[in-house]
Amino acid sequence: MLVEEPRTGARHSRWRTMLADGRVECRLCPRYCKLHDGQRGFCFARQRVGDEIVLSAYGRSSGFCVDPIEKKPLYHFLPRTSVLSFGTAGCNLGCRFCQNWDISKARESDRLADEASPERVAEAAARMGCHSVAFTYNDPVIFAEYALDVARACRERGVKAVAVTAGYITDEARPEFYREMDAANVDLKAFSDDFYGRLCFARLQPVLDTLVYVHRETSVWLEVTTLLIPGQNDSPDEIDRASDWFARNLGADVPWHFTAFHPDFKMLGTPRTHPETLQRAREVARSKGLRYVYTGNVRDRAGGSTWCPWCGTLLIERQGYELGAYNLESNRCKGCGRRIPGRFAHQAGSWGARCMPVRLS
Ligand code: SF4
Numbered sequence: 001m002l003v004e005e006p007r008t009g010a011r012h013s014r015w016r017t018m019l020a021d022g023r024v025e026c027r028l029c030p031r032y033c034k035l036h037d038g039q040r041g042f043c044f045a046r047q048r049v050g051d052e053i054v055l056s057a058y059g060r061s062s063g064f065c066v067d068p069i070e071k072k073p074l075y076h077f078l079p080r081t082s083v084l085s086f087g088t089a090g091c092n093l094g095c096r097f098c099q100n101w102d103i104s105k106a107r108e109s110d111r112l113a114d115e116a117s118p119e120r121v122a123e124a125a126a127r128m129g130c131h132s133v134a135f136t137y138n139d140p141v142i143f144a145e146y147a148l149d150v151a152r153a154c155r156e157r158g159v160k161a162v163a164v165t166a167g168y169i170t171d172e173a174r175p176e177f178y179r180e181m182d183a184a185n186v187d188l189k190a191f192s193d194d195f196y197g198r199l200c201f202a203r204l205q206p207v208l209d210t211l212v213y214v215h216r217e218t219s220v221w222l223e224v225t226t227l228l229i230p231g232q233n234d235s236p237d238e239i240d241r242a243s244d245w246f247a248r249n250l251g252a253d254v255p256w257h258f259t260a261f262h263p264d265f266k267m268l269g270t271p272r273t274h275p276e277t278l279q280r281a282r283e284v285a286r287s288k289g290l291r292y293v294y295t296g297n298v299r300d301r302a303g304g305s306t307w308c309p310w311c312g313t314l315l316i317e318r319q320g321y322e323l324g325a326y327n328l329e330s331n332r333c334k335g336c337g338r339r340i341p342g343r344f345a346h347q348a349g350s351w352g353a354r355c356m357p358v359r360l361s
Contacts, residue, residue, distance in 0.1 A: 011058035011145060013046065015173045024048050028173050029092045029141055030206045043142040044090035058146045061086040061114045062137060064124075066356040068321045069349075072134055072164050073257050073296055075306060076342025077183045077221050079316055080323050081349035083162060084125040084358075086114075087137025088146070093166050094201035095189070096266035097229055100137050116360040118146070122153035124360050131349065132160035132182065141169045144177055151180035167210035168202055174213055183221040183343065185257075186211055190226070190233035191242035199232065208245070215250050221343050223255040225296070228273045228281060230261070239281045243288040252291045253341040258282055260297035279303055292341075311336035321353035 015028040023034040026041050033041035035048035045057050064086045069078055071085075091098070116124070125133045133154050140147040140163050151161035160182035167186040169177060178184070188211065190196060193204045214222045226242070228234040246256060258281045260273040278295040282303050285293040295303030299319065306316040313335030317324035327334040331344040 011055045013053040013055060013145065016053045018051060024051060024053055026053050027170055028144060029168050030170055030203065031092060043092040045088060045142040055143060055145050057088040057143055059115060059117055060088065061116060062089055063114055064358045064360055066128060066130060066358055068351055068353055069132065070318065070321045071355065072136065072162060072185050073225065074162065074183055074185055074223055075294060075316070076223065076255055076292065078131050078343060078345055079348045080351055081131040082129065082351035083132045083134045084121070084128065084130040085134040085136050087135065088143045089138065090142055091138050092142050092168055093139065096199045097261060098265045101265040114359060114361050118149040118153040120360055121150045122157050122159055125154060125159045126157045130159065132162050134162040134164055136164035139165050139168070141165060141177065144173065148177065148180050167207040169206065169210060171209065174210060178214055178218050178220050181220050184214055185223045185225055186214065188224050188226050188242065191238050191245065195233050212249050215254060223257065225257040225259055227259050227261050228277055230271050230273055230277070234277050234281065236284065239284045243285040243290065246285065247288040247290055252289050255292040255294065256285055256290060257294045257296045275300060308333040308335055308338065308340070310338045315340060323348065
């Protein structure tokens with residue numbers, strides 16, 4: 001089935017400018033690709049056509065899956081609910097350790113199998129009982145026009161919008177992008193510009209700017225993820241400096257996930273992250289006053305669960321995506337009644353740990 005045509009201009013970028021030398025500059029992400037007619041940007045998703053930059057992947061996805069929200073990971077956002085997840089193709093970072101490289105490095109024709117207008121995505125999410133839709137698998141910044149239209153269609157139906165992103169976006173595009181989001185998990189891939197340059201072909205500062213912006217200037221629920229890669233971003237000194245920055249700029253209540261690397265893409269020779277490295281990082285961050293620090297991609301009940309920082313009650317027990325004990329009453333600890341930061345319904349959802357591929361077209 002063919003997707004309905006997007007409204008006129010939906011796939012045309014508004015974040016672009018004509019340069020004096022005749023090239024058109026994309027101003028959506030800090031790469032600022034300067035394009036000749038017909039040329040595609042670093043992300044491959046955007047192409048110059050005449051004087052315009054066009055999102056050629058508008059309305060097409062690499063596939064849809066109903067996931068637990070914990071998989072994003074979002075631990076303080078509607079626990080145990082299902083989220084309709086999708087991505088497109090391409091990426092604006094070039095991470096050598098990419099854990100979704102079959103999608104992020106794909107050309108559109110290889111991967112974009114499923115077609116769906118924003119209305120169709122939102123209707124499907126509502127029909128399947130998903131509380132939210134997540135833009136994930138590759139970075140939604142590069143398909144911003146599509147993601148924003150989906151988010152708007154979702155809002156009309158009471159479905160939330162979630163961005164899973166590297167946070168690599170310009171100052172001018174950031175407000176419009178986050179205005180339509182309800183929650184975001186932003187990667188802080190490392191705390192060094194050397195790492196971002198060497199392993200992601202990117203820079204650290206725009207990511208820090210995004211984190212501070214989302215936390216201070218929006219009502220978007222924010223969680224942060226750092227994939228710890230042995231020998232690359234897991235030194236005690238780096239974790240210590242990152243934790244200091246986090247506490248100073250994001251405060252004690254933004255959840256931070258330290259997740260385990262597995263060998264992938266261009267880094268097949270690097271070993272898996274040892275669980276002790278994750279636990280050590282968690283302890284360092286907690287020692288700086290951060291209240292909600294998690295380990296991920298490993299079996300670790302203590303590090304994967306939410307504990308009341310005031311009375312020690314086990315608030316949300318997790319083993320992987322499986323939830324056990326649940327001791328929140330709305331957003332309050334059942335043990336001491338203190339408020340726990342996040343977006344919590346009166347009760348947890350009932351989706352569980354299933355990941356279920358679905359077709360929309
Ligand atoms: S969004 Fe794509 S085309 Fe635009 S600057 Fe970034 S990488 Fe280049």
